[in-house]
């Protein structure tokens with residue numbers, strides 16, 4: 186019998202915890218916004234990595250670097266030229282779409298080349314873009330996600346970042362906990378988990394953070410998910426704008442709903 190429960194993936198959980206109103210606009214009201222420039226560059230690198238590691242899985246060798254960077258470039262151009270387009274902040278609009286597009290292509294190409302040279306050789310791919318769905322039992326939704334690269338012995342998640350991650354980033358990552366729980370459920374073992382970063386400094390560099398979860402670390406995740414499920418069910422959607430201090434992501438540069446958000450713009454009349 187097909188599973189009819191809705192699925193909740195990490196980006197939704199992360200969005201709900203950062204701003205539940207943003208979650209409401211996107212997933213309850215269905216107001217889908219185009220991706221931002223950073224997300225489009227990141228997707229460009231991910232498409233290139235997928236090609237590179239698939240070639241390694243099939244032939245034992247990575248793809249030629251030009252083919253990898255071409256894939257990154259094509260993904261960014263495709264996003265900018267698609268009917269959906271790319272979300273530009275006011276600053277980016279002032280800079281000009283062509284200039285922003287060129288910079289996004291450069292960023293994706295540099296990240297793809299850096300990954301190809303430094304991170305891709307470290308991975309021994311057995312399953313690429315491994316999709317999983319987890320029924321936690323008694324939950325109104327299933328968890329779902331995609332493991333970027335499953336080595337068999339380790340799972341990898343590829344990231345791009347503007348600055349080097351904190352040393353304990355992998356230790357603190359809820360995403361790693363959730364993906365480790367998925368791997369335990371799928372394969373009966375808790376994996377080594379690695380975050381492979383391309384850091385977009387002037388001269389790009391890579392950082393690999395490795396961690397391994399203990400079984401006892403899964404219970405707090407499940408409790409947190411129960412609260413989120415309860416919040417969604419009861420339609421509890423607080424504004425990030427109400428946090429003190431207001432978080433950095435509650436800003437017109439990072440939140441596409443900012444200009445129409447009742448939590449920040451004072452465009453609604455409040456009856457008192």
Ligand code: SF4
Nearest residue numbers: 204425426435440446
């Ligand atoms: S503007 Fe702030 S409060 Fe409103 S949806 Fe965006 S992040 Fe949330």
